[in-house]
Amino acid sequence: MIEIENVRKSFGPLEVLKGINLTVAKGEVLTVIGGSGSGKSTLLTCINGLEPIDSGRILVDGIEVHARTTDLNKLRQKIGIVFQQWNAFPHLTVLENVMLAQVKVLKRSKAEAEAEAVRQLNHVGLGDKLKVYPSKLSGGQQQRMAIARALAMSPDYMLLDEVTSALDPQLVGEVLDTLRMLASEGMTMICVTHEMKFAREVSDRVAFFHKGVMAEIAPPEELFGAPKDPELQKFLAATH
Amino acid sequence: MFDTALTTNDLIFLAKGAGMTLIVTAISVFFGTILGIIFGVIRYQIGPWWAAPLTFVLDIFRSIPLLIQLVLANAFVTTVLGFRVSGFAVACGVLSLYTAAYCAEIVRGGIEAVPQTLRRAARSLGMTWGQDMTSIVLPLATRVALPSWIGLALGVMKDSALVYIVQVVELLKSTQILITRLQEPLFLLMICGLFYFLISFPIARFGSYLEKRWSND
Numbered sequence: 001m002i003e004i005e006n007v008r009k010s011f012g013p014l015e016v017l018k019g020i021n022l023t024v025a026k027g028e029v030l031t032v033i034g035g036s037g038s039g040k041s042t043l044l045t046c047i048n049g050l051e052p053i054d055s056g057r058i059l060v061d062g063i064e065v066h067a068r069t070t071d072l073n074k075l076r077q078k079i080g081i082v083f084q085q086w087n088a089f090p091h092l093t094v095l096e097n098v099m100l101a102q103v104k105v106l107k108r109s110k111a112e113a114e115a116e117a118v119r120q121l122n123h124v125g126l127g128d129k130l131k132v133y134p135s136k137l138s139g140g141q142q143q144r145m146a147i148a149r150a151l152a153m154s155p156d157y158m159l160l161d162e163v164t165s166a167l168d169p170q171l172v173g174e175v176l177d178t179l180r181m182l183a184s185e186g187m188t189m190i191c192v193t194h195e196m197k198f199a200r201e202v203s204d205r206v207a208f209f210h211k212g213v214m215a216e217i218a219p220p221e222e223l224f225g226a227p228k229d230p231e232l233q234k235f236l237a238a239t240h
Numbered sequence: 241m242f243d244t245a246l247t248t249n250d251l252i253f254l255a256k257g258a259g260m261t262l263i264v265t266a267i268s269v270f271f272g273t274i275l276g277i278i279f280g281v282i283r284y285q286i287g288p289w290w291a292a293p294l295t296f297v298l299d300i301f302r303s304i305p306l307l308i309q310l311v312l313a314n315a316f317v318t319t320v321l322g323f324r325v326s327g328f329a330v331a332c333g334v335l336s337l338y339t340a341a342y343c344a345e346i347v348r349g350g351i352e353a354v355p356q357t358l359r360r361a362a363r364s365l366g367m368t369w370g371q372d373m374t375s376i377v378l379p380l381a382t383r384v385a386l387p388s389w390i391g392l393a394l395g396v397m398k399d400s401a402l403v404y405i406v407q408v409v410e411l412l413k414s415t416q417i418l419i420t421r422l423q424e425p426l427f428l429l430m431i432c433g434l435f436y437f438l439i440s441f442p443i444a445r446f447g448s449y450l451e452k453r454w455s456n457d
Contacts (some may be wrong), residue, residue, distance in 0.1 A: 073366045073368050074366070076366040077366040083357065083361065085357050087361035091380055091454070104375060149365070150365070
């Protein structure tokens with residue numbers, strides 16, 4: 001379970017999170033929508049401790065992320081995160097990309113790591129690209145590789161930060177299909193996305209962020225069908 | 241048509257000088273690179289403000305002519321401190337620091353060329369700072385820094401000619417000795433140049449070989 005309690009965060013004079021309260025249960029798929037600068041991406045990087053917070057607290061399975069005593073490297077093994085920019089390690093093959101952290105962080109043997117990497121890469125449909133370097137892959141393939149790389153760490157949670165935003169339109173579908181598959185397998189996910197159709201389809205709940213505030217949160221039928229917040233109504237009108 | 245007083249023994253004498261050039265260069269580049277990596281990582285890690293004293297010292301080594309550094313260091317170590325050290329040791333010490341000063345900049349530039357987003361991705365997979373440094377930053381920064389580093393190594397090899405000032409008989413000094421005796425400056429300088437080329441060429445080729453090998457990604 002991820003519990004976010006009254007989290008505030010500023011970048012200089014700009015307050016990007018103005019007291020966020022949110023709980024995500026195991027197995028839940030939460031999508032976060034909102035305009036740019038609404039704080040939704042920042043929230044994700046706060047959850048795995050890449051960004052410090054100013055006040056409030058975030059608990060992952062009861063462990064406080066920003067506590068001094070928390071071993072962040074250990075905690076991050078539970079939390080997979082995939083960014084908008086796919087961040088393939090360019091000097092490693094696809095297979096090595098997915099193996100690296102398994103060997104270094106989880107101390108798996110090379111054989112174990114390779115078996116798991118092959119399994120995950122097959123899972124996302126890259127089983128025929130194992131020995132290829134990332135520069136030879138399309139954006140969509142690199143993004144799927146990044147998802148496999150995160151999944152190979154056997155995380156309990158997946159955070160997905162606008163993973164289709166940097167892709168050409170024709171490549172968005174293959175990545176969304178991968179996420180749909182994950183959702184159907186019961187992975188706990190927080191997806192920040194601009195894909196409304198996708199959000200409507202896979203989410204248990206959808207949260208709308210506006211200017212650092214979580215303005216509305218509801219099951220998709222309700223949030224898209226009968227939005228209450230006036231900003232959300234404007235936002236949905238603009239994106240449809 | 242062509243007549244020279246150069247004997248086989250003289251050639252061996254020159255080869256010994258070349259050997260000395262190679263040894264001084266190898267030692268200096270080796271220790272200079274290790275120090276340069278350490279200084280470069282420190283500079284990058286603590287930021288320009290805190291690194292200012294270190295940067296200042298390195299700038300001194302980069303801006304004062306090597307010849308002056310060698311003379312002053314030699315005088316300081318032997319006369320002021322009173323140590324009985326060979327010119328060879330002084331030469332290696334000064335050239336190592338000189339190399340380190342340049343190498344630190346190359347290393348810092350190489351690290352800066354690794355995108356922050358990649359390092360974030362590595363850390364978000366649970367990798368520690370050290371693991372990120374060794375598995376991601378080092379290999380990628382090396383690819384960026386290699387051409388400059390090869391240039392530095394070749395430069396140091398040629399600059400090492402200046403260590404004659406602390407009584408180290410390397411390739412150029414050997415040549416000068418022969419010139420004084422044989423009075424055939426152009427011919428001897430050609431042979432000297434050939435020796436320098438024979439040492440440099442493999443290093444340069446090795447650099448391009450590595451660049452080619454790494455170009456798959």
